[in-house]
Amino acid sequence: MRSPEANAELALLLEVAGTPKPGNVDRHRDLPDLRFEHFLAGAVGARDGLELAANGAAVGTAFEQAVSGMASQKGGNTQFGALLLLVPLVRAARKEASQPVVEAVVRETTVGDAAAFYRAFEHVDVAVSDPPAGMAALDVRRGAAAIPALEERKLTLFDVMDRSVPGDDVAREWVRGFRRSFTAAERLAAADGSVLDRTAAVFLSLLAERPDTLVTTRHDEATAREVTDRAADLSEDDALESHRAAVETFADDLVDRGINPGTTADITAAGLFIALENEGLEL
Template sequence: MTCLQIPAAERAQLAMMLEVCAYPKPGNVDRCHDYPDTRLEHFLASTIFARSAFEEAELGTGRIGEIIKHAVRDTNCHLGGNTHFGAFILLIPLIYGKDIHGAQKAIEKTDTSDAVAFYKAFAMTSVRMNAADELDVNDPHTLTLIRDRGMTLLDIMQHSAASDMVAREWVTGFRLSRRGADILKETGPGRQAIVRTFLTLLATEPDTFIIKKHGAGVAQEIMNSARDVLDGKRSAEDLDGECISRGINPGSIADILIASLFIALGERWSWDY
């Protein structure tokens, strides 16, 4: 069976599994190290329990916002906190629409009910928001604001795009996810291609999760360090150790890498080497 023949729900699970198991991806949980409160097992559990939501997206019987909420609800089954919220934002429209073009058409059809469901899903996570964000997930008035303005889920992503690279993917036609898939296919099969793609994306785009937690200066510093790794000036293991010791987690790049893997797997990229 080729990866092209694997049902989209299973391909999404495979993408999530491959991302978390690849090593070394500087700063992220992988097969060689955990965080104090979040372990490899938590990510793998989420990969398993997301299956029902992915199948719902593949059937196209529900609305995208509700399916994202179902994915978050179903994977809140462990003590490891949020593991894949950003990945769900990318994977579910890709599964729903069958490909990037279909995903774009699907997200253009989102409405206010999708936006409300998404914010309810957001409230189940511990994902960081900008302190001054008008649409604060912790403010009960936000849902009223969304309804009064008639905001769709695409509107929400456009609102967040400047400060959140995962939301930006909805607005730019999954630009980075597409680029990551192309890098995977150009680099070759297997785990080293995943690591190379992660480092390439990290070297060229400031990770917005790092910015929210540590500031733009640190995000730029990690970009420069990733370039040094690609140029052979330092090892990925060395950068990984530095990120772990400083609590720096390029989590948004990891989410986009999962979407890239999903796309590449559907285009016959081989993970099995």
């Protein structure tokens, strides 16, 4: 049986290998400066931090270590959001990879975890939107400089995530019991075909449901909505089975336009971990 840290690393690798995964790096597509091999190296680099989580380290400590290791490749940010989901899930898997357990893990995070989360931003450039009114002192782009403000307001990492919704669907997973991640795991288990085909199908189904928040951050709401509408049409038609070429065209089009639904990929990786951990996927 694979350890939780091994399953989490494998989830990152399967996620990037799943194809077609419209707009993102996948088995058959690179972006101009962010290539498949950067994701391989990012997953390998994250392993030590994931192992810390599996050994019971604090969520913030394990996350900062995972991000620091992930960032030890030259492509830039590959898996920051995925790790923000995987670290608490791995921590939960010490007991059980279930919604109630991971919900307890994130609700028990501390101000110290929040400080480590802010330090993690110093290891890599992450695309984020401007903070809401009254939160400028807590802009994550300030990195460790924001820690005094965090401490003054006594904000835990859960509190920080809570304040990042709406506008960040990774944070939304934290406050909504990782609902979409567990749904993704169920779909992966129920789908047909190879693990990588299932990954592509589940990615498309998630993209069809909600506009990707990374697309909104980097482009705008209308673009994110357009992408979701196209994904919904293809997903409804079961296009991966019946008109695979249409999905491949969609994938190429998004890559050409530089539109990367990264948040949807993060949730797909979280779903892969849950499915591997709970024996919903044979590999």
